[in-house]
Amino acid sequence: MYFDEKKLKDILVSPGHISIEHFNEALNEAKEHGVSIEEILVSEDLIKDEQLGQLLAQITGFPFVNLRNEAFDEAHFEMIPELVARRMGVVAFGRSEDGVKVGMIEPGDIETRHAIEKRMGENIVPYFITKRDLKGVLSRYKASLYEEFEKILEELKNPSLPQEERDKMTIKVVDTLLAYGYQNKASDIHIEPHRGKILIRFRIDGIMHDVLEIPNNLLDLILTRIKIMSRMRTDEHRAAQDGKFRFEVDSSGSVDVRVSVVPVVEGENIVLRLLSAANRQFNLSDIGLNDSDLSKVQEAIDNPHGMILVTGPTGSGKTTTIYAVLRILNTREVHISTIEDPVEYDIEGISQIQVDKKTNLMFADGLRAIVRQDPDIIMVGEIRDKETADIATNSAMTGHLVLSTLHANDAATSLPRLLDMDIEPFLIASTINVIIAQRLVRKICQGCRKSANLSSEEIEMVKRNDVAMNLLLAKGAGNLDKLVIFKGSGCKICGSTGYIGRIGVFEVLLMRGNIKQLVIDRASSDEILKIAKENGMTTMVEDGIGKVLNGVTTIEEVLRVTKG
Ligand SMILES: [Zn+2]
Known part of the structure; x- marks a missing residue:
């Protein structure tokens, strides 16, 4: 500062x-x-x-x-x-x-x-x-590879270092760089000649960080080493090359690395993509989808066109879910474009456009521009108005897969909400594949989790929610006092709060034939909910109670986020 x-x-x-x-x-x-x-x-x-x-x-x-x-x-x-x-x-x-x-x-x-x-x-x-x-x-970080790296570079500066030692050191430079990237959960390592130096940058959580600058004379050594590892031609300097190799990490297994070398004015640019690190982020089961909901979402994703909607209030984790789906869909064969406000995570291989209020590039305009480029998959940050809803549903109708979020309380109310935006019922019925509604609950701290009975306050809370009460009564053999749940008693790790991190509670509404008919008939959300449950949908409260009984969260959390 x-x-x-x-x-x-x-x-x-x-x-x-x-x-x-x-x-x-x-x-x-x-x-x-x-x-x-x-x-x-x-x-x-x-x-x-x-x-x-x-x-x-x-x-x-x-x-x-x-x-x-x-x-x-x-x-x-x-x-x-x-x-x-x-x-x-x-x-x-x-x-x-x-x-x-x-x-x-x-x-x-x-x-x-x-x-x-x-x-x-x-x-x-x-x-x-x-x-x-x-x-x-x-200095408290265990064995800082950063310092290790600086030490190797220092040794390489020595002009009287024998060639054999120099080669060994270069191997160590590349290995240390990979280990350092892995340790920091980088998804990409960039090695770029820049103004007479080599700039090393990591992408972590979508954000680029400058890591260090190293002398330019090491570029050839590093390039050759990486080209050998990824089976590229070492004598080719004028054409772009792609390759890959597997890198062993001490105790934690191995990482697949995808390598791209591209000639630039000052030499060659290297980008190493650490695949397992990239895949580790935002897995659909990590964010809390249970197995049955997961297979419903997978079924909807496998459809090459139509619409996938995620709904919930602000701060309910909708964006994380959308990105998790995008990552699954992001293969080389498909062209994905997004219009977002703002772009929250950069995803390689996807064209992302940001809504810009200054130049008046809003969702609807951006979406129109995107459609002209004929992508296979389109992500619209949010459907807020009729214009955006119109273009989104029409794109879904004409063979695109469209992902978006909508501000609605739950899955069933999303459908009347779209009708309120003056979208034709038949368009809604024929384009939407699935609606995922969600909330975020705090997770019980694993450091101090212990089994407990419901407190008298909690029993009062439960009694005010029929769905929760019936589910818990079924588990507690008809007696809420006997029910065993879990709580964090508070420890150093969670700062005596009993909670660490958050996870989603979900409901997944598949657009089966009978639901489509209800939309066409402009049925109320209550009627839609009733049929959806008959079709096998578990509501957010039900999913939440499941997570309570599994010791993931508490009854208080579930009732807090799902009320109203
Ligand atoms: Zn704790």
Whole structure:
């Protein structure tokens, strides 16, 4: 964070923490050495790091935490990969009622906060930390490959290094790079000649991070090594080449790597895609779809045209579900285009357009432009108005597979909602394949989960919900007091909240013939719900109760998110 001179003076000199002479000396020295004045003040012992941190935190308006005094545990620490911590200046160190406590050198940086929240899938509570503190904490990451990497590069600089050693070192450079990428859950490693250097960048959770710059003279060595590994022609420098290899990771198995080398002005660009890492993210069963719902969704996805709708209120995890489906559909054979507001994750191989209010590129216009390019699959971020709904249903009608989200309470109410947008009933009936409705519930912490009986408050809650009560009575042999469920009793890992992370509860409505008829007859959502249940749909409450009985979440969570 950049603290301007005047603000620093206001908090340091005016209240008398530091004399103006010392301040000015430190300022000059900082300019001379190209470091921050905070660094100088602490290293010259003009102020204690802790006190300075407290004062700087006042400028940022966020609470200060001294990480060296904080007894934080590995479980939180590991939530953020080392590279992200290093590049973004963030450290997860605990948990409170409101979310994961994250120390940040720039707690006011909304973009970074957003990126971290996306990675964790839950709220964060930002604290201010000093750069010194961050540095100290980074060394706690187990065997930092970053330092290992720097050590190898240092050795390679030695001009008297025998060729045999040099070759060994190059192999080590590539291996370390792959291991470092894997450790940080990178989906892609980019090696690019850039302004006389080689720039190495990782894509993690869809975001590109500059990792390091290495000397240009290593490019040929690295290129040759990677070309040999992926069985490419080493003497070809003017044509693009594709290849692949398998990389062994110590104890955790192997990773398939897809390699693309493309000639550019300054040499050749290398992109390594770590396949298992990319596939690890956003799996449909990871987000909470049970087996029977999963097979229904799979059935709908296998249809090459029609529409897949995900519904729920804001913050119910709709986008994550849509991306999970897109990842399944994203094969080389199909052309996928999206129009989103905003583009939340970059997916390689997909053309993604962002809604732009400034140039007035809205969903409807973007969608029109996309349709002209004749993609096989189209994702529209959200259907908000009749115009967008019209183009979406017409595209689905003319042989495209369309994915979108809709703001509706549950699966059954989505259909009358589309009718309200003046879409022809027969169009809705003939295009929609499946509607997935969802909510997010908090997951019980595995660190402190234990079996329990329902409390009297919970029994009261259950009694107000017929569906939940009947399901639980069936399980509890007619007696709610005897029912065994699970709870987090609270521990260090979950910050005494009993919960960690979130998972979806779902209902999946397949458009069978009798449902289509109801749409054409403009039936009410109650009638649609009744028939859908007869067809075998389990509602969100039912799916949620299943997750309660399996010890995934609590009755309180399920009733909270599904009410109203
Ligand atoms: Zn716990």
